[in-house]
Amino acid sequence: MPKENYNPRIEIHPILNFEKKKLVKFYFEGKEYYGYEDEPIACALIANGIKVFHITKEKKRKRGFFCAIGRCSSCLMKVDGKKNVMVCITRLKEGMKIERQ
Amino acid sequence: MKGNDIERKITIIGAGPAGLKAAITIADLGGEVLLVDENPYVGGQLVKQTHKFFGSKELYCGLRGFEIAKIFEEEIKKRSNIELFLNACAVGLYLENNKKIVALVKNEKLMKITTDVLIIATGAYENFLLFENNDLPGVYGAGAVQTLVNQYGVRPGKSCLMVGSGNIGLIVAYQLLQADIEVKAVIEILPKVTGWYVHYAKLKRCGVPILTSHTILKAIGKDEVEGAVICKVNRNLKPIKGTEKRLKVDFICLAVGLTPFTDLLWQINAKLLYIPELGGFVPYYDENYETSIPGIFVCGDVSGIEEASTAMIEGEIAGISAYEKIYGKRKETEALKEKKKKELFALRKGPHSKKILIGLKKLKNGY
Numbered sequence: 001m002p003k004e005n006y007n008p009r010i011e012i013h014p015i016l017n018f019e020k021k022k023l024v025k026f027y028f029e030g031k032e033y034y035g036y037e038d039e040p041i042a043c044a045l046i047a048n049g050i051k052v053f054h055i056t057k058e059k060k061r062k063r064g065f066f067c068a069i070g071r072c073s074s075c076l077m078k079v080d081g082k083k084n085v086m087v088c089i090t091r092l093k094e095g096m097k098i099e100r101q
Numbered sequence: 102m103k104g105n106d107i108e109r110k111i112t113i114i115g116a117g118p119a120g121l122k123a124a125i126t127i128a129d130l131g132g133e134v135l136l137v138d139e140n141p142y143v144g145g146q147l148v149k150q151t152h153k154f155f156g157s158k159e160l161y162c163g164l165r166g167f168e169i170a171k172i173f174e175e176e177i178k179k180r181s182n183i184e185l186f187l188n189a190c191a192v193g194l195y196l197e198n199n200k201k202i203v204a205l206v207k208n209e210k211l212m213k214i215t216t217d218v219l220i221i222a223t224g225a226y227e228n229f230l231l232f233e234n235n236d237l238p239g240v241y242g243a244g245a246v247q248t249l250v251n252q253y254g255v256r257p258g259k260s261c262l263m264v265g266s267g268n269i270g271l272i273v274a275y276q277l278l279q280a281d282i283e284v285k286a287v288i289e290i291l292p293k294v295t296g297w298y299v300h301y302a303k304l305k306r307c308g309v310p311i312l313t314s315h316t317i318l319k320a321i322g323k324d325e326v327e328g329a330v331i332c333k334v335n336r337n338l339k340p341i342k343g344t345e346k347r348l349k350v351d352f353i354c355l356a357v358g359l360t361p362f363t364d365l366l367w368q369i370n371a372k373l374l375y376i377p378e379l380g381g382f383v384p385y386y387d388e389n390y391e392t393s394i395p396g397i398f399v400c401g402d403v404s405g406i407e408e409a410s411t412a413m414i415e416g417e418i419a420g421i422s423a424y425e426k427i428y429g430k431r432k433e434t435e436a437l438k439e440k441k442k443k444e445l446f447a448l449r450k451g452p453h454s455k456k457i458l459i460g461l462k463k464l465k466n467g468y
């Protein structure tokens with residue numbers, strides 16, 4: 001089953017239609033990426049194959065997305081210079097600068 | 102701060118199925134109500150649910166969760182006596198004389214709502230599970246994956262291990278197949294599947310292995326999940342040595358239950374009881390869904406984990422009670438409440454409600 005041309009974005013679905021929003025540019029760790037405007041930042045990162053959202057201070061353990069509803073704090077990142085932003089519920093905007101904190 | 106302070110008669114926190122039904126009920130009885138939710142949309146968990154609902158027409162049977170959320174959105178818009186605040190998160194709750202004070206962060210600004218009656222319908226959050234490397238990116242909540250896949254059309258990976266065979270585990274596993282994602286297996290620590298047979302059968306037909314008496318030992322991977330080790334468990338649910346099996350998956354979904362989101366209730370020292378059958382700590386409430394604090398009501402998952410249909414009826418009952426508190430009891434309100442209680446009773450007749458009924462009995466007895 002796993003696909004040859006794997007695309008994290010679902011194009012065809014038996015029940016759902018994903019209306020395409022505006023494609024916007026954003027930066028992750030200084031590099032350019034694209035995502036859809038107003039989707040949660042976490043979705044845009046995962047759609048670009050980025051799963052490690054931060055690295056813990058002491059033990060250097062990698063952390064990613066977990067709850068998607070702003071409860072677990074596993075996805076805290078630095079967004080436009082502001083630390084501790086929950087990227088699972090914060091919406092993507094054109095030109096955003098996203099970093100691991 | 103001052104300019105942002107408002108006073109309301111009835112306020113509801115949480116616009117999931119429970120809070121929405123409460124608001125509509127109050128409005129239809131002729132009351133005024135403020136409904137707040139931290140999301141930019143209404144519907145709570147419904148927006149990510151793509152399976153068809155069962156039950157009666159009043160409970161939207163045959164429709165899918167996200168379609169029901171759309172109907173709710175319209176119904177709220179139609180009623181001018183429902184005031185809706187979105188992007189508004191209740192972060193604090195205080196009691197002052199007989200008033201309740203909600204600290205609300207709306208569009209990143211703090212505001213104060215003073216309200217006579219409050220309905221808390223904040224829902225639940227997903228449980229975590231203890232195993233080696235459970236913090237590795239790629240270990241996701243099943244509901245979180247449902248959000249990614251169904252709400253935003255993003256695949257978290259190509260191949261999944263689902264941990265837990267309750268309804269959420271089974272439903273989300275099926276939804277992953279619909280999104281063209283492989284489900285390597287669904288594992289369940291208990292000797293039998295805990296979700297409904299319909300959901301189980303759908304997966305079985307698609308050839309997904311459903312392994313009961315199995316648990317996860319660890320996640321494997323350097324930067325992100327590359328696999329998982331599972332094993333069989335004995336009658337005491339302890340791993341059996343020598344039965345370990347490695348699965349190659351790039352994400353692991355945890356569907357191991359929900360916990361009521363009771364934070365606001367703890368802040369005001371409401372009476373909470375530990376009842377595992379209802380999902381952990383739940384607020385004590387009486388037959389009107391009023392908590393130990395007069396004028397504060399609860400409904401939906403925050404008062405005990407169940408499902409959307411029961412959450413809606415609880416919302417209606419809590420809504421009627423809140424209305425009566427402000428505008429007074431009438432024959433009509435009392436009759437409606439009795440009718441709703443009967444509906445709820447009927448919904449809980451099935452074998453799947455056994456656990457809930459045990460939990461509710463404990464709640465009633467106050468331990």
Ligand SMILES: Cc1cc2nc3c(=O)[nH]c(=O)nc-3n(C[C@H](O)[C@H](O)[C@H](O)COP(=O)(O)OP(=O)(O)OC[C@H]3O[C@@H](n4cnc5c(N)ncnc54)[C@H](O)[C@@H]3O)c2cc1C
Pocket residue numbers: 114115116117118119120137138139140144145146147150189190191192222223224225226227243244245247268269272273359362400401402403407408409410412
């Ligand atoms: C992730 C997840 C997935 C689920 N998937 C399914 C499924 O597929 N099928 C199924 O039958 N059941 C599912 N459930 C069960 C589901 O909880 C119930 O079916 C139903 O949604 C409960 O309704 P509710 O109104 O009590 O809570 P919810 O639907 O959770 O609504 C609560 C609302 O309150 C908001 N809120 C919470 N705290 C605050 C605050 N402080 N300030 C402002 N707003 C706040 C939340 O953001 C949310 O919008 C799922 C639950 C979760 C948590």
